[in-house]
Amino acid sequence: MTDDPTDDCLRRILRETKTVACIGVSMNTIRPSYFVARYLSLKGYRVVPINPGHAGKELFGQTIVGSIRDIPKDIQIDMVDIFRRSEHVLPIVEEAIAHLANLKTIWMQVGVRNSEAAELAEKHGLQVIQNRCPKIEYQRLFGELRMAGFNTGIISSKL
Amino acid sequence: MTDRPTYGFDTLQIHAGARPDPATGARQTPIYQSTAYVFRDADHAAALFNLQEVGFIYSRLTNPTVAVLQERIATLEGGVGAVCCSSGHAAQIMALFPLMGPGKNVVSSTRLYGGSVTQLSQSIKRFGWSARFVDTDDLDAVKAAVDNDTRAIFCESIANPGGYVTDIPALAEIADAAGIPLIVDNTSATPYLCRPIEMGATLVVHSTTKYLTGNGTVTGGCVVDSGQFDWSQNDKFPSMSQPEPAYHGLKFHETFGELGFTFHSIAIGLRDLGMTMNPQGAHYTLLGIETLSLRMERHIENAEIVANWLENDPRVDFVTYAGLPSSPYAERAKTLYPKGAGALFTFAVKGGYDACVKLVDSLELFSHVANLGDTRSLIIHSASTTHRQLTPEQQEAAGAAPNVVRVSIGIEDSDDIIADLDQALAKAAS
Ligand SMILES: Cc1ncc(COP(=O)(O)O)c(C=O)c1O
Numbered sequence: 257m258t259d260d261p262t263d264d265c266l267r268r269i270l271r272e273t274k275t276v277a278c279i280g281v282s283m284n285t286i287r288p289s290y291f292v293a294r295y296l297s298l299k300g301y302r303v304v305p306i307n308p309g310h311a312g313k314e315l316f317g318q319t320i321v322g323s324i325r326d327i328p329k330d331i332q333i334d335m336v337d338i339f340r341r342s343e344h345v346l347p348i349v350e351e352a353i354a355h356l357a358n359l360k361t362i363w364m365q366v367g368v369r370n371s372e373a374a375e376l377a378e379k380h381g382l383q384v385i386q387n388r389c390p391k392i393e394y395q396r397l398f399g400e401l402r403m404a405g406f407n408t409g410i411i412s413s414k415l
Numbered sequence: 416m417t418d419r420p421t422y423g424f425d426t427l428q429i430h431a432g433a434r435p436d437p438a439t440g441a442r443q444t445p446i447y448q449s450t451a452y453v454f455r456d457a458d459h460a461a462a463l464f465n466l467q468e469v470g471f472i473y474s475r476l477t478n479p480t481v482a483v484l485q486e487r488i489a490t491l492e493g494g495v496g497a498v499c500c501s502s503g504h505a506a507q508i509m510a511l512f513p514l515m516g517p518g519k520n521v522v523s524s525t526r527l528y529g530g531s532v533t534q535l536s537q538s539i540k541r542f543g544w545s546a547r548f549v550d551t552d553d554l555d556a557v558k559a560a561v562d563n564d565t566r567a568i569f570c571e572s573i574a575n576p577g578g579y580v581t582d583i584p585a586l587a588e589i590a591d592a593a594g595i596p597l598i599v600d601n602t603s604a605t606p607y608l609c610r611p612i613e614m615g616a617t618l619v620v621h622s623t624t625k626y627l628t629g630n631g632t633v634t635g636g637c638v639v640d641s642g643q644f645d646w647s648q649n650d651k652f653p654s655m656s657q658p659e660p661a662y663h664g665l666k667f668h669e670t671f672g673e674l675g676f677t678f679h680s681i682a683i684g685l686r687d688l689g690m691t692m693n694p695q696g697a698h699y700t701l702l703g704i705e706t707l708s709l710r711m712e713r714h715i716e717n718a719e720i721v722a723n724w725l726e727n728d729p730r731v732d733f734v735t736y737a738g739l740p741s742s743p744y745a746e747r748a749k750t751l752y753p754k755g756a757g758a759l760f761t762f763a764v765k766g767g768y769d770a771c772v773k774l775v776d777s778l779e780l781f782s783h784v785a786n787l788g789d790t791r792s793l794i795i796h797s798a799s800t801t802h803r804q805l806t807p808e809q810q811e812a813a814g815a816a817p818n819v820v821r822v823s824i825g826i827e828d829s830d831d832i833i834a835d836l837d838q839a840l841a842k843a844a845s
Binding site: 285286288291294295298366389392395399400401402403404405406407408409410411412413414415 | 442458462484495658665674
């Protein structure tokens with residue numbers, strides 16, 4: 257399922273996820289990672305921003321932490337969303353598996369793919385999405401992209 | 416970005432984009448006749464204006480009825496997104512606008528609708544753009560015409576006035592090697608006969624005025640993006656790859672990925688050029704498009720019967736229809752357009768210009784109009800009308816010589832179409 261998840265699978269992940277750790281989120285308001293993290297927080301997800309360069313600052317009402325192991329233990333992370341180059345993904349996934357007891361999903365952004373990391377995550381019972389953007393998938397699956405003429409692939413006669 | 420459609424074309428032409436109306440449950444897509452849309456709160460408004468959230472703001476940019484048509488056409492063409500606009504000509508400008516700039520050129524097929532030849536050879540010069548026309552059967556000439564300032568290759572799939580089918584994969588290869596997009600006007604073929612994106616095209620433009628609406632009610636246009644072009648592979652497309660000052664330096668390709676071109680077309684193109692489709696127009700086209708495949712099947716069946724009959728008539732010099740075995744493009748048509756070569760063709764009448772004029776005036780069932788893709792059979796003498804502004808050489812290259820008439824074969828009974836042509840040819844010959 258890693259490279260070509262079904263719409264049902266994506267929908268389920270986006271529904272069951274409550275808290276997302278965004279690895280590599282930028283403070284620059286026009287960077288894609290900022291766009292995505294802000295969007296997810298607007299949609300009601302709790303977004304824990306991770307960026308060692310800005311640890312301690314605030315973003316979307318949350319304190320930025322320097323790494324996965326620095327996330328306060330009382331925050332249960334459901335999903336890790338990775339904005340790092342593919343070759344840097346493996347140690348992030350290893351750290352996530354070691355430190356995030358509640359973790360269910362590893363999500364790699366558009367252009368990010370790492371099969372070794374994906375296999376490791378799946379071996380630990382995690383769902384893995386690669387080369388996708390949760391913002392775009394959310395907009396596509398829950399109606400927003402319909403408003404701007406995108407091909408959502410959704411055919412339904414239900415309300 | 417989607418699971419590839421598992422539904423067939425006939426299902427998609429009815430359902431794509433059109434779920435029941437969320438507000439009322441209305442099954443047919445309502446006509447949302449509203450200029451503006453209320454924001455939930457200031458944050459919502461800010462997010463919409465910053466392109467951080469997608470939603471309705473103002474109908475110059477997006478409208479719920481138009482959006483359904485956009486998704487419908489994007490889906491039928493196999494693109495990621497589409498923007499509708501006020502006419503086919505508007506769509507052509509909307510497609511070129513993000514690519515071009517002063518001093519840049521588009522390499523275009525000579526075989527185009529006459530209005531498109533004029534738009535590209537004359538009017539775009541006022542923007543500092545230019546076009547270089549080439550015979551797209553001469554691939555070396557196409558390659559030679561592309562230079563460092565070329566920003567796109569432009570062609571029609573089945574060319575108006577007819578008889579010619581373009582080798583889209585060959586042109587796509589040339590465009591690809593040059594790092595520029597191929598734009599295909601798919602008006603005459605429709606996605607039922609031809610899906611240019613599957614053949615390597617980056618953008619598809621339509622005059623929805625024609626077959627997509629199908630009954631001659633409204634003008635409209637559409638630009639579909641394949642989502643497959645890498646706008647950041649070179650420095651040729653700063654609108655897509657460089658910071659956009661109007662949006663705080665956001666880069667459309669980087670921020671929106673494969674959705675970038677469509678977002679740009681809305682946020683910059685429609686916002687500033689304002690060539691918007693209105694919801695009434697979208698409504699008519701949505702009604703028409705539901706029966707596209709059924710109509711196209713009959714258009715083609717009739718076109719083949721009528722072209723055959725004309726070819727065997729002694730009063731006719733020749734028929735240029737790629738669906739006839741005698742056509743030099745018969746093989747290409749069979750390979751690239753297996754469902755048919757469209758319903759648009761020309762034929763030459765013995766007796767030249769005068770006989771053509773007499774023929775057109777003598778027809779009862781055929782309408783003498785400057786249009787195509789109607790349910791009704793249509794005829795026009797291109798040289799004295801649509802292609803009048805062209806030089807004799809341009810007319811010849813476009814397939815609109817003085818001795819030929821162009822027909823758009825409708826979906827009436829083919830016997831009746833033939834009977835009408837028969838009696839008018841008799842008068843033209845007398
Ligand atoms: C192939 C083709 N492209 C574009 C156009 C222009 O479309 P519109 O008249 O909707 O502007 C036409 C119109 O005849 C056409 O036939």
